[in-house]
Amino acid sequence: MPWYEQVPPVTFDVDCEGNRHSITWSQGNIVLQQHPEIDAEKALVALGGVKPKCLEVFDLWQLAVLDGGFIEEWAPWHYSDRQRRWWLMTALERLRSEGVQDFLYDLPRERALKMGEVSVTLPHEFLDRATAAVVDAADQRGWDFNPSLSRHLAEATRLRARRAFVKAVSHQRPSIPSPALIPFRCHINLSEESWVRGYLSGRDSHVEVSLHPRWLSRVWARGVAVHKGRFTVDASETDDSVSLTQVEWTDKGNKLDPELMTSQL
Structure with missing residues (x-):
């Protein structure tokens, strides 16, 4: 029985296409409730269409689970901290504009930018579940993480x-x-x-x-x-x-x- 089958779903809302849209984690998957045809929307984006915010969040989730670099920031924080998230948003903007890296020190700049975006966009409950997904995948592979x-x-x-x-x-x-x-x-x-x-x-x-x-x-x-x-x-x-x-x-x-x-x- 996979770990995620016994974990309750979580949802948060984003501003997307002029409305508030809901994004839900459930049973190990991300569900974009107002975007049921994700592949079709990705095809439209590939043809030059504007990428919806919900799809950006979906891509960030997939990147987080694949990369795992956000865990450096997540690890010391058992609960969400608003002041820390505000500071991260400021630090991320400084990294973009000035190249000064005040967080995610173990990552090169480009990865830090991506994982910083993950850290300030996904709620803490989503990061908890993303970490579990990263750990579970590594456990099945044979625990091949870098030091x-x-x-x-x-x-x-x-x-x-x-x-x-x-x-x-x-x-x-x-x-x-x-x-x-x-x-x-x-x-x-x-x-x-x-x-x-x-x-x-x-x-x-x-x-x-x-x-x-x-x-x-x-x-x-x-x-x-x-x-x-x-x-x-x-x-x-x-x-x-x-x-x-x-x-x-x-x-x-x-x-x-x-x-x-x-x-x-």
């Missing part, structure tokens, strides 16, 4: 895993005081199975986990990083089902030890 993109995906995984861990521990009963203060280390490993070590025991608490970056598509994008109050470290897929590998805390007297358990989604 810089791998580094940004590792950063994104650590950030989101940390937030999910804190949220999961906050569900623990009896309650764990100040879960956000528990030392948490997330290792990114492409070869090992996921694991968890450490324990919860007051000020002595510490936890380490090892995750593959595909956690971003298999787990986080699905919305099951925390499921039924447990932190999910991996998900395995069949044609019609998904199994989650989650952390269960076992009472050992003066501490709680982590154990991995499997459950059906």
Whole structure:
């Protein structure tokens, strides 16, 4: 069962041809609701017609999934930040007009221009799903990213895993005081199975986990990083089902030890 089958659709509106048109991500696809014949419209553009804004956004989505360079900007931001987006728009215009590159430092200028356009045009929820699509495609290919993109995906995984861990521990009963203060280390490993070590025991608490970056598509994008109050470290897929590998805390007297358990989604 692909990751996108369990992710809710998202929609945003753009000004196109004098009206407000809706663009929807659903089940892994971009749907231009007022432009059902995309191939026909592309043919008209190729013959010299004006390209509708909706089609520009569609092309940006395809470029984002193919290139993945936008992830450098997306990775540190768990939620949309209006001030950051405003700054990006200013920085993108400066790159166009002056050639000064204040963002996407790992990309050459032309790619930075394209990926900058992706970053300021697509809503954050679309970028979340685009990242999951990039990760899923790479996982199927054998994880062939260059070192810089791998580094940004590792950063994104650590950030989101940390937030999910804190949220999961906050569900623990009896309650764990100040879960956000528990030392948490997330290792990114492409070869090992996921694991968890450490324990919860007051000020002595510490936890380490090892995750593959595909956690971003298999787990986080699905919305099951925390499921039924447990932190999910991996998900395995069949044609019609998904199994989650989650952390269960076992009472050992003066501490709680982590154990991995499997459950059906």
